[in-house]
Amino acid sequence: MNIGEAAKASGVSAKMIRHYESLGLFAEAARTAAGYRRYGDKEIGTLRFIRQARDLGFPLEQIRALLGLWQNRRRSSRQVKALAQAHIDALEAKLAELQAMKATLEHLVRGCDGDDRPDCPIIEALGSGRAAVAHRAPAGRPHP
Incomplete structure (x- = not known):
């Protein structure tokens, strides 16, 4: 085809x-x-x-490794599981980062009246650097 x-x-x-x-x-x-x-x-x-x-x-490099394992009939499932677990760990870290971003945005939105006035605490926080997301390490893992 x-x-x-x-x-x-x-x-x-x-x-x-x-x-x-x-x-x-x-x-x-x-x-x-x-x-x-x-x-x-x-x-x-x-x-x-x-x-x-x-x-x-x-990610592409892990897919490359998975393809190699898929094509290798003599592979051990331990190798495949290790790659999958590493990806789960990366997803958990990304999820924690996204949750922290969401919490920061929710806090900023709660502080904004959202009316017709030009003053906006969201814009002020972004401009002053006070909107920085507090990065939290996932439970049981040290913060990098």
Whole structure:
């Protein structure tokens, strides 16, 4: 199938397929005599794997490692689990950061009357540096 058909079958856009090829994350497709890319079931499976990993938020380098493990039938599940756990840890840290940002914004919004007057404590806090988010380390982990 051509790149458009591969995109439809895998759920990965043609642009992203080309991008993954340029990064070496996905092997360059075989080409027809006219230079068109051709994809088979194996490539579609790989693209679906990449899409699923991206949907779970794995960064490209971890996806590269996961692809290597997926293709290595002699892998240990310990390696896969370690990668997944590292991603969970990163997500937890990001979630804590987002929660702190939300709490800061909620505090600022509560302090604003939101009326027709030009004075605004949100703008004042942003301009003065008082809107800085208090970064909290997740429970049980030291603050970097």
